[in-house]
Amino acid sequence: MSSTPTGFFSFVGGLSRFGVKSLASAVIPPYEWQYFLIQIENIGWRSLPLIAAAGLALGVVTALHTRGTLVRFGAEALIPSLQSGSFFNELGPLVTGLLISGRVGAGIGAELSNMRGTEQIDAIEAMSADSFKSLVATRVVACIVVLPLLTVFMDFTGLLGGFFSEHMASGISLQLYIHRAFSSVGWVNFIAPTLKTCVFGFIIGVVSCFYGYTINEGSAGVRRAATSSVVMSSLLVILSDVFLVKLIFFFFPGKAL
Amino acid sequence: MSETLAVEFKNVSKSFGERKVLQNVSFQVEVGKALCILGRSGTGKSVTLKLMIRLLRPDSGSVSVAAEDIDGLPEKDLSRVRRKMGFLFQSAALFDSLTVADNLAVPLRHFEKTMSPAEVQHTVKELLGQVGLESDKDKLPSELSGGMRKRVGLARALILKPTLLLVDEPSSGLDPITAAEIDALLLKVKQERHTTLVIVTHDVREAHKIADTLAVLDQGSLVGYGTLDELKSSENEVVRQLILES
Numbered sequence: 001m002s003s004t005p006t007g008f009f010s011f012v013g014g015l016s017r018f019g020v021k022s023l024a025s026a027v028i029p030p031y032e033w034q035y036f037l038i039q040i041e042n043i044g045w046r047s048l049p050l051i052a053a054a055g056l057a058l059g060v061v062t063a064l065h066t067r068g069t070l071v072r073f074g075a076e077a078l079i080p081s082l083q084s085g086s087f088f089n090e091l092g093p094l095v096t097g098l099l100i101s102g103r104v105g106a107g108i109g110a111e112l113s114n115m116r117g118t119e120q121i122d123a124i125e126a127m128s129a130d131s132f133k134s135l136v137a138t139r140v141v142a143c144i145v146v147l148p149l150l151t152v153f154m155d156f157t158g159l160l161g162g163f164f165s166e167h168m169a170s171g172i173s174l175q176l177y178i179h180r181a182f183s184s185v186g187w188v189n190f191i192a193p194t195l196k197t198c199v200f201g202f203i204i205g206v207v208s209c210f211y212g213y214t215i216n217e218g219s220a221g222v223r224r225a226a227t228s229s230v231v232m233s234s235l236l237v238i239l240s241d242v243f244l245v246k247l248i249f250f251f252f253p254g255k256a257l
Numbered sequence: 258m259s260e261t262l263a264v265e266f267k268n269v270s271k272s273f274g275e276r277k278v279l280q281n282v283s284f285q286v287e288v289g290k291a292l293c294i295l296g297r298s299g300t301g302k303s304v305t306l307k308l309m310i311r312l313l314r315p316d317s318g319s320v321s322v323a324a325e326d327i328d329g330l331p332e333k334d335l336s337r338v339r340r341k342m343g344f345l346f347q348s349a350a351l352f353d354s355l356t357v358a359d360n361l362a363v364p365l366r367h368f369e370k371t372m373s374p375a376e377v378q379h380t381v382k383e384l385l386g387q388v389g390l391e392s393d394k395d396k397l398p399s400e401l402s403g404g405m406r407k408r409v410g411l412a413r414a415l416i417l418k419p420t421l422l423l424v425d426e427p428s429s430g431l432d433p434i435t436a437a438e439i440d441a442l443l444l445k446v447k448q449e450r451h452t453t454l455v456i457v458t459h460d461v462r463e464a465h466k467i468a469d470t471l472a473v474l475d476q477g478s479l480v481g482y483g484t485l486d487e488l489k490s491s492e493n494e495v496v497r498q499l500i501l502e503s
Contacts, residue, residue, distance in 0.1 A: 119350035122312050126344045127367050128336035 014214075019140075019206040025130070026137040035134045039142035043104050047150055054099055055092075055154040059161020062086060067169055076170065080180035083162035088190045090245075092155040097200035097237040100147060102230055105208040108139055109229030112212025113222045121213070136209045143205030147197040155194075188252045196244040200237045207233040262324065263288045263421050263453035264309055269318035271304055278304050280477045281318070286470070288420075291447055291454035293464035295499055296474035302457040303347065305474070306423045309455065310342055311335060322421065340368050343419035347426040349410030351398040358394040361385065361413050368417060384412040388442065404435035411442060422446065424456040428463055440466050461499055473499060 063079060070076045112135060115121050124131040163177045208229035215225040264286040271279040278301040286292045294302045307313040308320050311327050320327050322338055330338065351360050361381040365372055372380075385391045388408040398406060407427065414422060427443060428436035440463055446452050447467070458464055464471055464485075471488055473481035473496045481488050481496035488500050 115353075118348045118353075119346040120352055122307070123344070123346060123350035123352070125312055126310050126339060126342075127364055128332070128339045129367055 015206065015210050018136075018210045018213075019202070021132070022137050022140040022206055022209065025133045026141045032134045032138050035138040036142060039138050040146060042107075043100070043139070043142050044146035044149060047100060047103055047146075048153065050099055050103060051096060051150050051154050052157050054095060055157030056161040056164075058091060058095060059083065059087070059158035059163075060165045061161075062091070062158075063162040063165035063169075067166070077180065079166055080159075080162065080172075080177050081184040083159055084181040084185050085189065087155045087158040087162075088185055089193050092151050092158060093193050093197045093200070094237070094241055096147065096151045096154045097197060097204070097241070098234055100143070100150065100200075101204050101233040101237055104143065105204050105229040105233040106226040108205070108208035109212040109225035109227075110222050112136075112209060113215045113217075113225035116213065116216045117218050117221060132213075136213055139209055140202065140205035143201035144198050145201070147201030147204070148194050151194050151197045155190075192248045192252060196241075196248065199240055199244060203236045203240060204233045207236060261288055262286065263290075263322070264292075264455060265319075265321040266305075266308075267319045267321075269308065269315045269320060271301070271308065271313065271315050277477050279308075279315075279474075282474070282477075282479045283318075284472050284479060284482055286453060286455055288453055289447075289451045290469040291443075291456065291467050292470045292472060293456045293458055293468035294472045294474060295458060295461065295464055296495075297459065300474040301477050302474055303425050306344070306425055306455065306457055309421075309423055310339060310344055340417060341420045343414030343417065343422045345407070345410050345414045345422070345424045345427065347429060349398075349406040351401075351406055351409055351413070353398055356395050356397055357385070357390065357401070357409050358382075360398070360409060361416050364413065364417050380416060384416050385409075387415075388412045404431050404438070407431065407435075407439055408442070411439065415446065418450065419452060421453045421455070424454065426457055426459070428458065428460055436460075436463070443467055471500075 063083060066079050066082050067076055070078060070082075112121075115135070121131045121135070124134065159181055162181075163172075163174060166172045166177060167174075211225040211229045211232070215221045215228075217224065262285050266282050266284050269279055269282045270277070282301075282305070284292070294305055296302050304313060308315055309322060309327070311320075311330075314328055323341065325334070325338055327335065327338060351357075352363065355363070358378075358381050361384055362377050365377050365380060369377075381394070382391060385394055388411060390405060390408055390412070393401065393405065393409075398409070401409065411424075411427075414424075422443075424443065427439045431439065443454060443456070444467055447454050454467065456464070456467060468485070470483065471481065471485060472479060473488065473493075475493075475495040480493045481491050481500075485500070488496055491497060491500070
């Protein structure tokens with residue numbers, strides 16, 4: 001991204017056009033189901049261990065921190081509901097978005113840039129096949145579909161981590177923990193923040209495909225595409241989160257925790 | 258354009274930003290003949306090949322393939338023309354995530370949708386046999402040597418039995434023995450299938466073995482065009498350096 005104002009607007013324009021084109025390409029037949037399913041596996045299935053490990057660890061850590069504070073006020077019974085509230089509303093969606101920005105964003109950026117540099121994209125075009133549809137549109141849509149599913153997985157592994165921590169500290173049963181965790185959260189607290197990760201998925205898919213598909217500078221280009229994909233998609237995920245949280249509060253004012 | 262011409266460039270120019278890569282380049286390739294495009298690095302040789310298959314488009318002038326102006330063709334007709342062309346890329350451009358056999362099957366699955374999986378498999382096996390890699394069909398490109406990758410790339414370029422084969426630096430990065438094997442394969446394709454060849458190379462000995470006609474590019478301009486004997490009497494400094502001093 002250029003540091004001059006002209007370069008900045010050129011980058012924003014190029015990225016926006018790229019995003020619109022990827023969605024248009026995805027909805028216009030023929031559909032590349034085979035490539036799409038491969039991306040679902042690469043982006044979703046293969047991210048599960050990372051999400052599970054991060055969710056469990058984060059669940060344990062947040063429960064430990066919360067207990068330290070609430071015990072002083074005799075309010076440790078609130079720990080499960082604080083865990084579910086924080087994971088469903090913010091921790092689950094945002095941490096999943098950032099983890100996938102790192103893992104998948106770098107992977108897509110590096111892979112596509114390498115394909116560009118080694119003429120694999122030219123080889124697809126030389127057959128009159130639509131490389132944009134098979135390489136970009138499938139990845140963007142896969143990111144949009146997979147992010148909410150991974151977020152749900154992160155939410156529940158986070159709650160599980162919190163339960164382990166609480167069970168060790170106070171001996172709370174799983175049944176009571178679940179009852180307390182879900183007593184103060186409604187569907188809106190779960191569905192709206194989970195669905196906002198579709199936007200995170202769109203951002204990660206478009207940004208990383210944009211860098212990977214357009215940068216053709218050999219091995220230095222692969223490094224630049226991978227790094228820029230992670231930095232830019234992480235930044236945009238965080239910035240868009242501010243806007244999306246505000247939007248959720250606007251549409252569901254009474255439901256905000 | 259005569260039907261005996263496989264490729265015709267008329268006053269073709271191409272620039273990337275401020276850099277003029279080709280300037281008013283004109284030449285012809287007859288059907289069944291081999292043209293070798295020679296020149297130093299960065300003189301527009303690979304760009305010339307990519308213009309022929311419309312991976313790039315000219316800024317001015319016209320590029321015709323099999324008597325059709327390729328730049329003006331709608332996508333559907335372009336696909337029909339490309340169906341008759343094969344392209345061996347400089348890096349072989351094999352798809353990293355696919356096995357050797359699947360790499361060869363990609364053009365068949367794209368262009369020959371009525372072909373059964375058994376027919377695809379049979380054709381792939383036959384082509385791999387011709388390039389001597391039948392036993393490597395389940396390997397990934399990362400498991401192959403440079404020469405093997407080139408041969409797989411050549412097999413993929415030939416799998417649709419093209420009438421025009423475009424080859425970018427067939428011997429670059431290869432040892433002399435493997436390079437000679439690739440040259441022999443290209444010569445066999447030309448002689449047995451009567452395929453028109455356009456080969457970009459910087460190796461005059463390779464060009465001498467395969468080509469009917471040579472074209473020499475220098476700084477985007479065509480500075481020599483003709484048979485090897487004709488070019489030997491050229492007074493152009495670059496042509497003399499390439500032809501006589503190699």
